[in-house]
Amino acid sequence: MSFVRGLKCRECGRVYPTSPIYVCEFCFGSLEVDYDYDQIKKTLTRDKIENGPRSLWRYRELLPIDGEPTVGLYSGFTPLVKASQLARVLGVKELYIKDDTVCHPTLSFKDRVVSVALTKAREFGFDTVACASTGNLANAVSAHGAKAGFKRFIFIPSDLELTKILGSLVYEPNLVAVKGNYDDVNRLCAEIAGKYRWAFVNVNIRPYYAEGSKSFGFEIAEQLGWRTPAHVIVPAASGSLLTKIWKAFKEFEKLELIEPVRSKMHVAQPEGCSPISTMIQNRSEVMKPVKPKTIAKSLAIGNPADGYYAKDVVCQSGGAAETAGDQEIIDAIKLLAATEGIFSETAGGVTLACAKKLIQKGLIGPHESIVISITGQGLKTQEAIQHHLAKPFLIQPNLSSFEEHVDFPEKKPFLSQEGAKSCR
């Protein structure tokens, strides 16, 4: 049972039947899935969702597939963590971390989009899936594609973090490292996608793929007790996630599952690659592409496809744009780990660092509810922090060496064997 009417151009509104296309033939605008909300409203209730599977597929009515889901049956539905310790440090009252560092199986929010993309690719009858990726998407397509039995072609910039390369290779896809940045990889993939009949998840499957990101927003609203927070801070690479979280909130509103949305959507980008934040901060109508230079490689897209739409959402919702430098990113990764026990990849460092600045600037009030979007696992970007952490205490395997080298408050003066005995 499908509630999808077809595809609709985001620019000129022309409609197209459901098919593996992504761009309007008339104006080159991107295509978006169009749903029959009246029909969805007749069947979808809070109860139905709450009794659904503990994965992103609990929102199946609002995802663009025709049959039953076949990929990512364990993906999504990650914890919304009440972050009291971090809240105290930041001087705010109600703070949550939406924690996709533990998204199954490849530990980033890309497991969500790929679950939808590959379910759809199978419905379209493709036997080969492909993607252009800054790393996380590569991991997700490699893994989900392995389980679902697709042939896989994965294109990445050649300078990615080693862990992200290994995290794709282990699933044995055809991994192609391109000598260039992500924007080069993307351009190449657009041309390859035009030539071969593959399901390129972020090219010809993009309208369906991108809808998977809505589940991140649905979960925030459901897990907050069917309400949306006053503020959401979202990292941006292409800008798609931010627009889809907003779309998720608005869909819940339209279906009367929640009260009218008053959330402010804030965008976070690294200083070395901030075309969207810069456009918003300069109140410009034109996005200037950049050549990325940042440790947050998963956000290193210099020419973001959804940049204009992300800007529209930020401005409409009354949100703001912020940027964070490399050192601030590292400090934020450490702060999140030390206060909440969550190890985020560099993108999450950007998000928290930007949230901190927005709070300091008074753009986020101390008594308002805040959700920080943490989209990927820190074990994937260990290189970024390895020279910024303390060293372990190195000792001999005996008590005296331990007490000599490790300092802690309850340490007692060293006792001899005899003294130790007499204590008993």
Added chain:
Amino acid sequence: MPVKVRIPTPLQKLTADKPEVEISAATVSQLLENLEKNFPGIRSRICDESGKLRRFVNVYINEEDIRFLAGEASRLKEGDEVSIVPAIAGG
């Protein structure tokens, strides 16, 4: 000066299904004019009412985005390869 222009799939209906065409032009804006002469209707797809490239259309000369060069005034030389690519989602 002929340059090679790669035509994206959604526009290949206008070029008789040819994925690549040769066009003579000294600049990108001249190229857009000459494309239109050879394949009527193509210009209005990639340019807006004021004649400027639409904001979702990326044009590359030998793999470099023209916005890092001189935009539509970017110069072309014989043998250059021009790609017209719609914006794509991230990863």
